[in-house]
Amino acid sequence: MIEFQDLHKAFGAKPVLAGLTLEVRDRETLVIIGYSGSGKSVALKHIVGLLHPDAGDVIVDGRAVSTLDGPALTALRREIGFVFQFAALFDSMTVADNVALGLRRRGLAEAEIAERVREALALVDLTGTDERYPAELSGGMRKRVGIARAIALRPRYVLYDEPTTGLDPVTSAVMDRLMVRTREHLGATGVVVTHDMRSAYTVGDRIAMLYEGRIRQVGTVAEIQASEDPVVRQFIEGRPA
Amino acid sequence: MIERVGRGTVRAINAVGRFGHFVGDMVRAVPDVATWGRLTIVQMRRVGVDSLPVALFIAAFTGVVLALQASYTFTGTVPLYFVGTLVGKTMMLELGPVLAGLALAGRVGASMAAELGTMKVTEQVDALETLAYDPQSFLVLPRVIAGTAMFPVIVALAILTGIVTGWVASLVLLDLSTQEFIKGLKLFYRFKDTWFGLFKSATFGFTITLVGCVVGLRTRGGAEGVGRSTTQAVVYSAILLLVLDAFWALVLLR
Numbered sequence A: 001m002i003e004f005q006d007l008h009k010a011f012g013a014k015p016v017l018a019g020l021t022l023e024v025r026d027r028e029t030l031v032i033i034g035y036s037g038s039g040k041s042v043a044l045k046h047i048v049g050l051l052h053p054d055a056g057d058v059i060v061d062g063r064a065v066s067t068l069d070g071p072a073l074t075a076l077r078r079e080i081g082f083v084f085q086f087a088a089l090f091d092s093m094t095v096a097d098n099v100a101l102g103l104r105r106r107g108l109a110e111a112e113i114a115e116r117v118r119e120a121l122a123l124v125d126l127t128g129t130d131e132r133y134p135a136e137l138s139g140g141m142r143k144r145v146g147i148a149r150a151i152a153l154r155p156r157y158v159l160y161d162e163p164t165t166g167l168d169p170v171t172s173a174v175m176d177r178l179m180v181r182t183r184e185h186l187g188a189t190g191v192v193v194t195h196d197m198r199s200a201y202t203v204g205d206r207i208a209m210l211y212e213g214r215i216r217q218v219g220t221v222a223e224i225q226a227s228e229d230p231v232v233r234q235f236i237e238g239r240p241a
Numbered sequence B: 001m002i003e004r005v006g007r008g009t010v011r012a013i014n015a016v017g018r019f020g021h022f023v024g025d026m027v028r029a030v031p032d033v034a035t036w037g038r039l040t041i042v043q044m045r046r047v048g049v050d051s052l053p054v055a056l057f058i059a060a061f062t063g064v065v066l067a068l069q070a071s072y073t074f075t076g077t078v079p080l081y082f083v084g085t086l087v088g089k090t091m092m093l094e095l096g097p098v099l100a101g102l103a104l105a106g107r108v109g110a111s112m113a114a115e116l117g118t119m120k121v122t123e124q125v126d127a128l129e130t131l132a133y134d135p136q137s138f139l140v141l142p143r144v145i146a147g148t149a150m151f152p153v154i155v156a157l158a159i160l161t162g163i164v165t166g167w168v169a170s171l172v173l174l175d176l177s178t179q180e181f182i183k184g185l186k187l188f189y190r191f192k193d194t195w196f197g198l199f200k201s202a203t204f205g206f207t208i209t210l211v212g213c214v215v216g217l218r219t220r221g222g223a224e225g226v227g228r229s230t231t232q233a234v235v236y237s238a239i240l241l242l243v244l245d246a247f248w249a250l251v252l253l254r
Helices: A040-047 A070-077 A095-105 A110-123 A139-151 A169-186 A197-203 A221-225 A230-237 B002-028 B033-074 B082-121 B124-130 B135-173 B178-187 B191-217 B222-252
Strands: A002-011 A014-024 A029-033 A055-060 A080-083 A157-161 A189-194 A206-211 A214-220
Touching (some): A002 A040, A014 A029, A014 A040, A014 A214, A029 A040, A040 A189, A095 A110, A095 A139, A110 A139, A110 A169, A139 A157, A139 A169, A169 A189, A169 A197, A197 A221, A206 A221, A214 A230, A221 A230, B033 B082, B124 B135, B191 B222
Parallel strands (some): A029 A206, A080 A157, A157 A189
Antiparallel strands (some): A206 A214
16 A cells, blocks of 8 residues: 655745645555646655655555665565656667566566566567667657556556656557556556546546645545536646636 | 855855765665676777777877977977987876877767766656666766776777877888887886876776766756756866876876
């Protein structure tokens, strides 16, 4: 289980998270929605210790992330797959090497690594792209390689940072389908950060809206769709102020 | 005015603190040989192969110019075989290491800052961390070790090239014989001339690659930030290289 406990984070004088408290239950997919710049990605990065909170903490299976030392943080990161907004693939490596990188760190035998890479690429419908370089792939394919890299590790948690941003509607739907398939395949807990409501309704068990650094409302997809909170309604209906 | 000086001082102290912290992290990553060992070989090849042409090109013309300037200065006052002395000493002690170092600050330091800066702003460095790699052992140590190990090799070849072109220029343009050139070359030669230049170039290699990594990994703000980091890496490396050059002369040549 992942718990955000009264998380505060500011960059310079600008507060981004101002008391974020939220619980992600085991094996659910929780979608965090919110306006651009509302701190969704910042919250996500606190889970893997890429950012350090000013106050509060994120608790993952009883471990307070900000207090973990090097080896403990490394152990935590081995349980988490992170899918970055723009994939963050390593340009100088082939697709196969990108997917294999995390597996090599775990000291697996090359035969097992090759098998896991093949399986992960098959799961994201990219069989046969092993020897291509990121520069030779479309934006959607790069994001799918990013998912393959995360799921090849067979993590307990998968974190998605804006997985459909910048994609056309059809490719976005493909990404949604992949996220659902990944969850079924791994049984992993998912946290998805997005402002794409169609994606949120498709992949989420619950949806939480982040607004002014805190959770404005959290509930099931049906509860959010029926929300009477004017801020939530405005956002999910995409109405300008 | 006082406020500006104060802010500048605080900024400078912060920068030194961050640099010290960075070096501390790098040293702590040394036991992770499994990660940096293989990558260092790749970087050594890149640093060596990429840098050699520019270093040798500069050294070749420097050797010719040194021979001609020595002849211009000595003619009528000092025996001409001193051309060999001047070419040898200057290439080994100063121009070989420093000119190659400055060229490589532009070539290697800038390319490292640009590469790591791009990785930083495209979240590749964050991705490494989430894959349980330490960026220090994956990115920094291989580059710093490669730079420290390969710079003396590059500079040794540059020195050799400069002396050879100085000798050829003496033969062809100055009517100096090979025997006279070698006589001059040997005249005040001490083994220290060789190791001083090579030791100095190792410290240049360490500094240039470390600055490239530090500046690259603190890049912010997209393409503009990468451009800024690249320029900063060249400027800081060149300044530090010249300061180090004076420092080693003061410490080791007195």
